[in-house]
Amino acid sequence: MTEPALAFADLTLGYNRHPAVHHLDGAVARGSLTAIVGPNGSGKSTLMKGIVGVLPPMDGAVRLPEGTRLAYLPQQSEIDRSFPARVIDLVRLGLWRRRGLLGRYTAEDHQRCAAALTAVGLTGFEERPIDTLSGGQLQRALFARVLVQDADVILLDEPFNAIDSQTVGDLLALIGRWHGEGRTVLVVVHDLDLVRRHFPQTLILARGLVAWGRTQDVLLPENLSRARSFDEAWSEDAPWCEAEEEHVHADGIPNGHHAHHDHAGDAARRRGVL
Numbered sequence: 001m002t003e004p005a006l007a008f009a010d011l012t013l014g015y016n017r018h019p020a021v022h023h024l025d026g027a028v029a030r031g032s033l034t035a036i037v038g039p040n041g042s043g044k045s046t047l048m049k050g051i052v053g054v055l056p057p058m059d060g061a062v063r064l065p066e067g068t069r070l071a072y073l074p075q076q077s078e079i080d081r082s083f084p085a086r087v088i089d090l091v092r093l094g095l096w097r098r099r100g101l102l103g104r105y106t107a108e109d110h111q112r113c114a115a116a117l118t119a120v121g122l123t124g125f126e127e128r129p130i131d132t133l134s135g136g137q138l139q140r141a142l143f144a145r146v147l148v149q150d151a152d153v154i155l156l157d158e159p160f161n162a163i164d165s166q167t168v169g170d171l172l173a174l175i176g177r178w179h180g181e182g183r184t185v186l187v188v189v190h191d192l193d194l195v196r197r198h199f200p201q202t203l204i205l206a207r208g209l210v211a212w213g214r215t216q217d218v219l220l221p222e223n224l225s226r227a228r229s230f231d232e233a234w235s236e237d238a239p240w241c242e243a244e245e246e247h248v249h250a251d252g253i254p255n256g257h258h259a260h261h262d263h264a265g266d267a268a269r270r271r272g273v274l
């Protein structure tokens with residue numbers, strides 16, 4: 001079997017010792033195109049941040065082959081648009097691993113950025129300040145940055161949120177192109193019709209893993225209702241549970257977060273939800 005593009009080994013991620021993604025195991029095949037779906041607050045963005053490494057694991061690990069080049073687009077709400085940058089500056093950021101932030105750009109770099117802007121339909125927007133772009137135009141510029149990055153693994157967090165249908169179609173075409181080039185792409189998506197039409201693989205998350213595999217095998221009513229019932233079970237104010245037997249290390253010492261498991265995950269598990 002070829003080495004996967006990335007793998008999760010009993011991965012638990014969270015904030016202030018509150019787990020938000022629990023005990024995730026599995027591998028993402030090289031060159032696969034996967035939709036990550038789940039209700040609000042189910043841990044999708046948290047998983048993305050864990051893969052990129054901006055959020056270190058509370059337990060377990062994300063395994064990436066040495067030298068993997070990652071590109072990550074956070075949700076638009078996390079992007080600082082007030083920064084005084086032009087579209088071309090934003091796109092050139094995709095070159096920073098090769099050139100450094102103050103690096104001199106080569107003729108090839110200029111050509112690469114121009115080609116990326118053409119590919120996203122933003123030729124002529126080079127000098128535009130990013131705070132003057134529409135949501136769809138900003139998303140196109142961010143996709144141009146991803147194009148320039150030339151990454152092996154591409155992570156996109158809700159790239160179609162509040163975007164007009166023409167732009168959604170253009171961005172989907174770019175995602176299809178990356179998939180055709182053998183890159184591994186993971187995309188957080190809310191629109192299940194869109195997932196069915198464009199994503200061969202789906203991972204359903206509800207803090208724990210609900211289902212993961214071929215989209216037609218995974219996007220089933222029973223899995224979706226299991227994921228939705230997580231939503232109903234979740235309460236920020238719920239009391240926490242004690243450590244669980246199966247998560248005690250071989251040396252008998254509980255994992256850091258297990259002593260304070262959140263109630264929602266356990267309530268859901270008791271109901272056969274997770």
Ligand SMILES: Nc1ncnc2c1ncn2[C@@H]1O[C@H](COP(=O)(O)OP(=O)(O)OP(=O)(O)O)[C@@H](O)[C@H]1O
Binds near residue numbers: 041047
């Ligand atoms: N910086 C943070 N500090 C504390 N808790 C956080 C932080 N970010 C997210 N959380 C919590 O972690 C849980 C998972 O959030 P996450 O953003 O990963 O969900 P999501 O599935 O991406 O949701 P949505 O579909 O609404 O974007 C939520 O309960 C959220 O409140």
